[in-house]
Amino acid sequence: MDKVEAFGYIAAQAARGEISFPTSVNAALRLQLALDDPDCHIEDAIKLVLSEPQLAARTVALANSAAFNRGGEPVTNARAAVMRIGYASLQTLVASLVVRQFGSRIEDPVLRAKAEQLWEHTANVAALSQVLARRVTFVNPDTAMFAAIVHEVGAFYLLSRADEFPGLLEDDPEKWAELCEEVVSREVMKKLKIPEVVRTAIEGLRDGWVNIPPSTLLDTLLLANQFSPVPSPLARPEQPMPDHSDSVLDFAIDKETLCRILDESAAEVRSMSAALLV
Numbered sequence: 001m002d003k004v005e006a007f008g009y010i011a012a013q014a015a016r017g018e019i020s021f022p023t024s025v026n027a028a029l030r031l032q033l034a035l036d037d038p039d040c041h042i043e044d045a046i047k048l049v050l051s052e053p054q055l056a057a058r059t060v061a062l063a064n065s066a067a068f069n070r071g072g073e074p075v076t077n078a079r080a081a082v083m084r085i086g087y088a089s090l091q092t093l094v095a096s097l098v099v100r101q102f103g104s105r106i107e108d109p110v111l112r113a114k115a116e117q118l119w120e121h122t123a124n125v126a127a128l129s130q131v132l133a134r135r136v137t138f139v140n141p142d143t144a145m146f147a148a149i150v151h152e153v154g155a156f157y158l159l160s161r162a163d164e165f166p167g168l169l170e171d172d173p174e175k176w177a178e179l180c181e182e183v184v185s186r187e188v189m190k191k192l193k194i195p196e197v198v199r200t201a202i203e204g205l206r207d208g209w210v211n212i213p214p215s216t217l218l219d220t221l222l223l224a225n226q227f228s229p230v231p232s233p234l235a236r237p238e239q240p241m242p243d244h245s246d247s248v249l250d251f252a253i254d255k256e257t258l259c260r261i262l263d264e265s266a267a268e269v270r271s272m273s274a275a276l277l278v
Contacts, residue, residue, distance in 0.1 A: 003172070006165040007180040010158070014187040021191075022160070024101040029192070031055070032094045035087070042082070045090065049078045054278075058093050059085065061275035066268040067130065088142035096126075096149045096276055098192065102156035108163050114233040115159050120277065121230045122152050127272035128224035131265040136258065137220045144220045147198045149276075151205065151221055154185025155234045169234065177234065182206065227262060 001009065013019070021029070031048055034040060049056050056078045063081035064074045068089075075081050082090055099122065103115030126148035133144035158181050162168045169177060182203075189199045201217040210219050225232075262269075 065271040123273040123276040127269040
């Protein structure tokens with residue numbers, strides 16, 4: 001099977017809803033489903049967190065990050081961590097567990113390295129998205145962080161399938177990977193029951209431009225991707241900005257102000273992204 005046939009095969013499977021999840025992803029999905037239950041009591045949520053050591057560690061780390069630990073008093077247990085970060089952030093952490101598990105079955109060392117870089121990129125975009133949501137676009141910061149966590153889910157899935165097709169993600173001048181990833185991302189997000197507003201923003205990333213003023217979830221993700229210090233290993237070549245883009249962006253928020261906001265938030269972004277990388 002050549003590369004084009006392989007991409008077609010994966011995309012056709014996805015279009016039919018035939019998404020193959022690793023066992024570890026299915027386990028995380030069960031956790032996500034339990035937390036989504038409106039009758040899930042705080043004590044039940046704490047028990048669920050404790051049942052997954054990686055999630056427990058990440059919850060405590062996030063609770064102690066600069067974004068949540070304003071008073072400088074560290075928490076040392078899952079109960080206190082859940083109470084500090086709240087349900088919305090906990091659900092984002094579960095989503096991060098789901099997304100990261102896609103790389104768990106990759107055996108090829110080159111692909112595993114790509115998956116690790118993709119997760120570093122995702123963690124940085126998530127941390128930046130929350131900061132930008134609070135200080136620039138004024139969308140819900142929890143929604144922005146959640147959207148950033150899942151915005152590369154199609155790429156993670158494609159990496160998880162690439163072991164089956166040697167050379168699948170090597171040079172691709174015809175951009176079949178982009179087309180396949182677009183189909184896969186849409187179908188994986190449906191299967192993961194990602195809210196429509198989040199799906200719409202993620203699907204707009206491919207050809208989207210920042211609005212003036214930047215005020216939407218899509219704007220938040222676009223800016224966070226632009227300023228992420230770690231690029232996606234499957235990133236598309238950057239599109240040239242329109243001739244008027246600098247002046248229009250300056251009208252909404254000048255680059256100096258935006259850079260100052262990012263500089264002021266740098267420690268917070270580092271702390272939060274490190275917590276997600278636990």
